[in-house]
Amino acid sequence: MKNPFYVNELPKQEMESLSLVDKTGNYILSPDDVEALLAGRRTNLMSLKNLDASGVHIEQLDAKLSLDRNPDGQVSFRLHPIYKQPIIPPLLDEDEAQALITGETLSIDKIIPGPGKKEVVFEYDPDTREFISFDPKLVIAPDKINGYKLKDWQKDDFQKGFNVRLPDGTELQHRATDPKGIRADRAALILSVLLDGGISYLLIRGLRHLLNSDKKEQADEQTPAFKKAYAEMEKHFAKKFKAADQQTEETRGYNKTRAR
Structure with a gap:
């Protein structure tokens, strides 16, 4: 699954100004936050210190970060601070707004008035007290989850942030406000997507609970379907690495032949 950003595109100068780089030049970001940034999502809430914005010094600011690509291709940070109170979108x-704020509803699908009938999905970020919106067509829905092939209507539900239930009872939702992009009633899932170059697997661990509750324990992810999908994933990568090693050996042999 291809990310919209690459690690070498992280704006180092901005990271230094945000005190996200230590004295040795290493990033002071968790692997989960780096993964979220490269995937085009928001980081976890973090405490940024000694900021200078438009000549104003800010000693500390609690905010989330995301990456934005300018029209000229340059990548920069977007700050998502904590708002005093939520501003309801038109x-x-x-x-509807209260349902999102209270968590009674996790996402709402709306049609933008005018030609084209463009859809937009709204979520609420309780950490920053902010409503966010996204185009569901830009969300890549997996072809399979834990080996179960998703039906077209399930893919559509996933893109819009609605609940998706697998045959073994596993429940999950796409969450634009979550650093991993998914919440589930199990702590790990195996996603697979069919791309031009074949199938692509993604094992996601450490998923937050679907119910926005860290107190309720998640169900065991080691279901028969998960174990089978994991075995298929290992087999896929073993075959892929074997083919790569074989190609390397053939290249070495070819180079030796040419050198004679």
Whole structure:
């Protein structure tokens, strides 16, 4: 699954100004936050210190970060601070907004008025007290989860942040506000997507609970379907690495032949 950003595109100068680089030049970011940034999502809430913005010194600011690509291709940070109170978007009415704020509803799908009938999905980030929106068509839905092939309507539900239930009872949702992009009632999932170059596997561990609750224990991810999908993933990578090693050996042999 291809990320929209590469690690070498992280804006180092901005990271230094945000005190996210130590004296040795290493990033002071967790692997989960780096993964979230490269995937085009928001980091966890972090405490940024000694900021200078438009000539104003800010000793400390709690905020989330995401990456943004400018029209000229340059990558820069976007800061998502904590708002004093949520600002309700025009497309949402009071009841819809409150349902998102309270967690009664986790996502709301709306149609933007005008030609084209463009869809937009709203979520609420309780950490920053901010409503966020995204185009569901830009969300890549997996072809399989834990080896179960998703139906077209399940892919559509996934893209819109609705609940997806697998045959073994596993439940999950795409979450644009979550650093990993998914929440589930199990701590790990195996996603697979069919790409031009074949199948691509992604094992995601450390998933947050679907119910926005860290107190309720998640179900065991080691279901028969998960174990089978894991075995298939290992077999796929073993075959891929073997083919790569064989190609390397053939290249070495070819080079030796040419050198004679």
